[in-house]
Amino acid sequence: MNARGSGPGQADRHGELSSAELSGSGGLRNLALSRAEVDRSTARRGDADWLAAAWADPGTRVVVVEDGQAPVRFRDGDTGGGDGGWAADGAQELAFVAPEQAPDGVRFLLGTDAGGVVYFGVAGSLPEDLWPGLGPDVRPISLRQAGPLLSDRDVGLMTHAVALANWHGTHRHCPRCGAVTEPALAGHSRRCVNDASEHFPRLDPAVIMLVTDPDDRCLLARNAMWPERRVSILAGFVEPGESAEQAVAREVLEETGVVVGDARYVGSQPWPMPHSLMLGFRARATGGLEIRVDAEEIADARWFSRDELRADIASGAIRLPPPVSIAHRIIESWYGAPLGGAW
Numbered sequence: 001m002n003a004r005g006s007g008p009g010q011a012d013r014h015g016e017l018s019s020a021e022l023s024g025s026g027g028l029r030n031l032a033l034s035r036a037e038v039d040r041s042t043a044r045r046g047d048a049d050w051l052a053a054a055w056a057d058p059g060t061r062v063v064v065v066e067d068g069q070a071p072v073r074f075r076d077g078d079t080g081g082g083d084g085g086w087a088a089d090g091a092q093e094l095a096f097v098a099p100e101q102a103p104d105g106v107r108f109l110l111g112t113d114a115g116g117v118v119y120f121g122v123a124g125s126l127p128e129d130l131w132p133g134l135g136p137d138v139r140p141i142s143l144r145q146a147g148p149l150l151s152d153r154d155v156g157l158m159t160h161a162v163a164l165a166n167w168h169g170t171h172r173h174c175p176r177c178g179a180v181t182e183p184a185l186a187g188h189s190r191r192c193v194n195d196a197s198e199h200f201p202r203l204d205p206a207v208i209m210l211v212t213d214p215d216d217r218c219l220l221a222r223n224a225m226w227p228e229r230r231v232s233i234l235a236g237f238v239e240p241g242e243s244a245e246q247a248v249a250r251e252v253l254e255e256t257g258v259v260v261g262d263a264r265y266v267g268s269q270p271w272p273m274p275h276s277l278m279l280g281f282r283a284r285a286t287g288g289l290e291i292r293v294d295a296e297e298i299a300d301a302r303w304f305s306r307d308e309l310r311a312d313i314a315s316g317a318i319r320l321p322p323p324v325s326i327a328h329r330i331i332e333s334w335y336g337a338p339l340g341g342a343w
């Protein structure tokens with residue numbers, strides 16, 4: 001550990017958070033959507049016989065994804081409105097269907113668990129008459145809602161399924177010739193029916209970074225599209241021909257006028273809404289600290305000490321991103337303790 005966060009006012013739980021949440025390399029661990037348990041069975045994706053046998057097995061489980069949502073069973077009546085942390089106590093779980101109950105739609109192999117159970121996803125609509133059979137406590141929810149609630153196994157399956165469903169839904173034609181493409185490799189690629197070119201899922205890397213000044217204050221900003229009081233750390237997409245570290249420096253400079261160096265990677269989280277991969281960084285201001293927001297993307301930005309952040313959250317003057325986001329977790333890792341006040 002370096003000396004960061006050792007100043008007065010540090011929360012008592014700093015040490016606890018560091019050991020539990022940070023790996024030896026200083027990275028964030030246990031991010032809500034970065035959890036997974038099921039092996040992806042990549043070697044089986046081209047094995048038509050194995051795939052057919054797995055689909056014919058009544059023990060196979062299918063996650064149905066429609067509009068970014070999947071059916072989840074709420075055993076304890078909790079509707080998922082809580083804030084902070086994820087219980088993963090088994091009270092909520094994906095409501096799977098058997099292959100014979102699955103709707104028409106693009107099918108993709110998600111993997112095989114340690115007990116040999118095979119999981120598929122299907123992008124489609126569950127038939128109306130199937131819903132009563134799933135039980136009164138089952139309803140479809142989004143990944144943002146499900147992320148903090150589901151077990152490692154289920155959140156990994158749902159994140160994988162939503163990401164593939166989003167891609168299949170918007171990439172139905174060949175970028176080379178415009179002809180229709182068809183799913184291949186158990187739903188992990190698409191092949192053009194005309195020229196046989198193969199196309200793989202699109203993933204948009206984005207950097208998200210917590211910038212600190214020499215006094216270890218952190219830079220928080222409000223996006224121009226957000227309501228008043230909502231703040232977060234800066235973020236932006238990596239451009240073609242650019243490294244993630246270069247993107248960190250460029251985005252911070254463009255949005256706030258602050259020059260940063262020492263971009264240090266702290267962890268990543270898939271964010272398939274619709275197809276991002278969030279790459280988390282810490283960076284330090286190395287030049288002037290005066291903030292000049294770009295006024296287009298960023299409405300307001302300023303430096304916060306830990307005491308100021310705590311006070312502004314307590315008074316309701318600001319609200320942070322929800323715990324499912326990597327932004328929330330990076331802010332907590334700087335602060336040194338869990339934070340509430342999420343939007």
Ligand SMILES: [Zn+2]
Binds near residue numbers: 174178
């Ligand atoms: Zn083509």
